[in-house]
Amino acid sequence: MINFVEFKKKYGAFTALQISQQSIPPGIHWLKGQNGSGKTTLLKCLAGLLPFSGNISLYELNAQQQRIGYREQVNYGEAEPLYPEFLSARDLIQFVAKTRRAQQSQIDSLGKALGVQQFLYQPCGSYSSGMLKKLSLVLALLGSSKLVLLDEPLITLDTSTVDQLYALIRHYASAGRSFLLSSHQEFPAGKLPINRIYEVRNKTIYEVE
């Protein structure tokens, strides 16, 4: 599914990540790594948020060449989302839904499952960190992309929302979507079946047996 070829991410002269060759198959995968190991940078590069050299491809879509097609197939949810204070959840959801061609039924069901309906019209400046996280998860799940990248999806969420999120991931995974989840917390096997575990270490990515 995901293929890295001579991938390199640098910040000025500092090399943050370097992956010469790596493939990740479809499924639900857990991305581990210590603080500062480069997990978020990796996810941001995969999401097309940060520039990099080399190549990343998703199925046959090249991230550097088929930029629109690639982005249609990759969604991203930030670890600590921040949005302009004056925008409401509805403003953001409607905009993202339009660009990702999401149906109103999906917007409604996601909003209901993650509890965003309760604060749909309030401006983001009045949200708690948990509310911001719920909104970012709705935005990250909208549409029908083949890959969803979730950076620390569990932080600041209450337990009932965490269960709802597990259910949503299972539901979308059964429909053929893949997930790459970065987290410091364990995913309970009974609630979320993890297919493979990867670790970002020494500026590269390894599969953990």
Next chain:
Amino acid sequence: MNKLPIDLRLLIRTLGVRFYQENIGFFFVLLGFGLGILRPTEHIYLIQATVGSAYVLGIVLIAWGLFCLKAIVFTSQQLEAPGYEWIRETTLLPLLRQIVVWMWVMLLQCLLPTIYVGIIVFQAIYYQQWPSVALGAVFLLIVYTLGIWRAIHKTYHPGTGRTTSMFTLRLNRWMVKPVYLWFGIALLKQYPVSLLLTKLLSLGLLLITAQLYMHDTYDYRLLTVTVLASGFSHTMLMYRYHHFQHISLLFFRNLPISLTQRFSTNLLTVALILLPEFAVLLRQFGPEVGWVTAGWHIPLLISFLMVIYHSRLLQVIPEEKFFQWLFYTFVIYFLLIMFSIPPLLLLLTNFFVAAALFRIHYYHHEPSLPE
């Protein structure tokens, strides 16, 4: 700077230097007006007129007051901004120390008004205009007290005043805000003083030039130079737009939106910000320089802002170098206009440069590098 205490050094870097960096376009125009248009003797005459007339003094103090208000609002917003929470640790300092620290920050941010009003006060003492002395001194006292109080209050009470009005909720229920309005709303909500000052400067330049056309005969170049100055006075707003697009809306880069759509959104956003200038150009200049000439200057003004905005995609480090480039660009434009390069050619070149910068650099721009 290294000899200063650590708390003061950090605040000066975070709030003082940053204030000047963010308002560089405004200072360009201010310095251009102060050192380029007005001669030293005219400054002295202006200050003497200020000292002798309560009306003129009032106007000058209101203008500098707005500048100081901009600095105070800037500090308040930084204290609320994510990543700046550590500044609230100043509450652990003794109160007197806090006052001294914030006074230094205020002094750095409001250096220009302090010097200017200080000169007015000294002139007033020389001419024994005691009401002007008192007014100037009270002005400085109020500004500094307000600034210090506001900063200390914000550090003790962060997040106050964030209640959602019924009007906002009703508006959000009634409509989904279109994306091209987002930055305009951000300006009105988060940077009203910056917006006001930029518009005062930009519209003021246009209105002064309109008066010149009414009383004398000039060719189109005076209007083109004024449009250039008006465009560059928006530099700071364009930097805010860049920050808004690439930091506040970082997730946009993940969305499947074509470069053409993104460029069109930028164009529409910039055009909406310039609506007041369009009205002045048509209303004030149409009858004097001709409707076609006045009309051509509308897209020309948009094109200047598009170049400034998209030039930010060039990752020039250190930042000072970038501002040098910007200054030279202004001078080059000025010379081109003086040598009668047709505005249409400038307009087409500007749009071409803006589009090329966007196309080449958008996906290669590193949004997470310090700016």
